[in-house]
Amino acid sequence: MADTPVVRVSGIRKAYGATVAVDDVSFTVQAGEIFGLIGPNGAGKTTTLECVEGLRRPDRGRIEVLGLDPIRDAGALQPRIGVQLQEAQLQKRIKVWEAVDLWAALYDTSIDGDRLLEQLGLSDKRDAWFMTLSGGQKQRLFIALALINAPELVFLDELTTGLDPQARRAIWDLVRGIRDRGQTVFLTTHLMEEAERLCDRVAIIEHGRIVDHDTPAGLVARHCPERTVTVTTAHDGAAARFAGLDSADTVRRDGERHTIRGRGDDLVTEVIHCLSEHRMRVTAFRTEEPTLEDVFLTLTGHSIRD
Amino acid sequence: MTRHLPLRGLGKLTWLEMKIFVREPMGLIGSVVIPVLMFLVLGRTFGPRLAEAASPTTVLLRTGLPVFVAVFIAISAVLSLVAIIAIYREGGILKRLRATPLSPVTILVTHVLVKLVLTAVTVLLMVLAGRRYYPAGADVPLLSFTAALLFSTWSILSIGFIIASLVRTARFAPPLGSLALYSMLPFCGLFVPIDALPPAMQAISRVIPLTYAVSLLSGIWRGDPWSAHGGDVAALLVVFGACTLIASRVFRWE
Numbered sequence: 001m002a003d004t005p006v007v008r009v010s011g012i013r014k015a016y017g018a019t020v021a022v023d024d025v026s027f028t029v030q031a032g033e034i035f036g037l038i039g040p041n042g043a044g045k046t047t048t049l050e051c052v053e054g055l056r057r058p059d060r061g062r063i064e065v066l067g068l069d070p071i072r073d074a075g076a077l078q079p080r081i082g083v084q085l086q087e088a089q090l091q092k093r094i095k096v097w098e099a100v101d102l103w104a105a106l107y108d109t110s111i112d113g114d115r116l117l118e119q120l121g122l123s124d125k126r127d128a129w130f131m132t133l134s135g136g137q138k139q140r141l142f143i144a145l146a147l148i149n150a151p152e153l154v155f156l157d158e159l160t161t162g163l164d165p166q167a168r169r170a171i172w173d174l175v176r177g178i179r180d181r182g183q184t185v186f187l188t189t190h191l192m193e194e195a196e197r198l199c200d201r202v203a204i205i206e207h208g209r210i211v212d213h214d215t216p217a218g219l220v221a222r223h224c225p226e227r228t229v230t231v232t233t234a235h236d237g238a239a240a241r242f243a244g245l246d247s248a249d250t251v252r253r254d255g256e257r258h259t260i261r262g263r264g265d266d267l268v269t270e271v272i273h274c275l276s277e278h279r280m281r282v283t284a285f286r287t288e289e290p291t292l293e294d295v296f297l298t299l300t301g302h303s304i305r306d
Numbered sequence: 307m308t309r310h311l312p313l314r315g316l317g318k319l320t321w322l323e324m325k326i327f328v329r330e331p332m333g334l335i336g337s338v339v340i341p342v343l344m345f346l347v348l349g350r351t352f353g354p355r356l357a358e359a360a361s362p363t364t365v366l367l368r369t370g371l372p373v374f375v376a377v378f379i380a381i382s383a384v385l386s387l388v389a390i391i392a393i394y395r396e397g398g399i400l401k402r403l404r405a406t407p408l409s410p411v412t413i414l415v416t417h418v419l420v421k422l423v424l425t426a427v428t429v430l431l432m433v434l435a436g437r438r439y440y441p442a443g444a445d446v447p448l449l450s451f452t453a454a455l456l457f458s459t460w461s462i463l464s465i466g467f468i469i470a471s472l473v474r475t476a477r478f479a480p481p482l483g484s485l486a487l488y489s490m491l492p493f494c495g496l497f498v499p500i501d502a503l504p505p506a507m508q509a510i511s512r513v514i515p516l517t518y519a520v521s522l523l524s525g526i527w528r529g530d531p532w533s534a535h536g537g538d539v540a541a542l543l544v545v546f547g548a549c550t551l552i553a554s555r556v557f558r559w560e
Binding site: 053055075078079083085087088089090091092093094098101102103105106107129 | 314315318319322323325326329330394397398399401402404405406407408
């Protein structure tokens with residue numbers, strides 16, 4: 001069902017001593033989507049996720065996961081969810097197949113562990129000790145453990161942190177695969193590129209509060225409607241023509257390079273139309289769209305990397 | 307609706323933890339090889355004197371040495387538990403296991419079982435080695451002695467849980483655990499009979515659990531019936547109950 005919330009979080013707050021980690025956070029996760037809770041380190045992502053997983057008890061507020069209370073109904077909920085924790089470890093000398101085998105034994109229903117390892121590209125590491133695995137292999141094993149009970153909802157916390165770009169892309173494909181099989185994914189990340197490429201919907205969290213939530217494209221359209229087109233041309237009077245376009249706000253000229261800034265989806269069309277109408281010879285053409293990174297900057301006033 | 311089966315996964319996790327333990331060379335050497343070697347070396351060195359008439363040395367060797375090694379085995383097991391719990395907590399392994407249907411009690415019971423099996427295996431090796439090299443002990447009630455050692459270890463393991471709960475980092479867990487456990491040795495009646503201790507030390511020896519473990523182990527080794535050591539058994543049960551209660555209050559998973 002498209003619009004059934006599988007996670008409903010209303011007004012939760014969690015403080016550690018005097019530090020308020022999460023304050024009045026509310027959001028929903030819909031069935032069958034990849035939902036991302038995104039924000040910088042220390043923003044409250046993991047605390048929120050661990051409250052939803054039932055590992056922490058919020059001081060205030062309500063959480064419903066698959067219609068259940070994650071702490072009170074833990075016994076009924078755990079078989080239906082899969083969990084990958086941030087920076088988790090296993091016993092150094094546990095073998096890959098032994099971990100999968102143990103996890104499978106903990107649930108009433110489990111999928112074929114060997115096939116799962118094959119799907120995750122770990123078949124040749126079946127007999128390897130956990131301590132000998134690379135970072136990417138460890139994360140793939142943790143995904144395997146999170147999937148072994150065929151859960152309806154999978155939690156992934158900072159899944160690709162510390163991985164190289166190639167391993168990261170491979171993991172993204174795996175996560176898309178989970179969604180495509182009909183399972184819901186709830187992940188956290190501080191990587192805006194990851195959120196943008198992977199998530200159907202995101203909630204941005206900063207200092208323990210949700211700043212906004214929507215689809216990545218929706219957030220960009222709402223908070224960063226600016227578009228930038230850069231055209232390199234020797235054509236006389238090009239700058240003036242660009243400045244006359246309806247959607248253009250400013251035109252900056254740097255030698256033959258013209259940077260046209262404006263808002264709205266029509267800017268690019270208008271520029272292309274103008275180029276062809278005046279038969280301008282163009283040696284370079286580039287459009288820049290704002291990203292979630294820019295949305296974050298707009299919403300919080302600082303870069304997520306700060 | 308799926309409910310938690312009590313202790314689900316216990317068998318598999320225990321077997322797995324035993325395999326993992328055997329894969330760790332240092333743990334195996336410290337917990338199994340060293341106690342057995344110590345027994346053999348001391349036994350070989352002093353063994354020939356056992357034939358002499360009842361001198362204080364003979365008494366020490368006939369009963370003291372096996373009991374000393376047994377206590378050493380028990381302490382090694384407890385220290386190993388303390389180290390493992392600290393490492394598992396620091397590495398997030400306990401937390402990862404908690405996010406499964408595995409109940410916390412199962413995880414702890416698993417480690418107690420692993421340590422008890424390890425203790426039994428070490429005693430078995432000691433006895434096998436002793437049959438060949440150690441003249442005393444042929445007429446010792448081995449099953450009873452092993453049972454007494456497992457019971458004592460089980461009781462002292464609960465102290466291990468308190469230590470494991472209080473020590474924050476894996477690096478400090480073993481030294482602090484050693485300090486706590488080995489500092490009981492002078493008072494436990496193993497080297498000097500409790501009656502021969504100064505009154506202040508006698509008072510200490512009466513409140514430390516190791517005293518009752520040593521009394522039970524020595525008695526059973528000498529051939530006493532269990533009924534003669536009801537007080538020791540009761541004291542060790544009280545230690546277990548009290549320490550488990552404290553540990554369950556102060557234990558931290560992460």
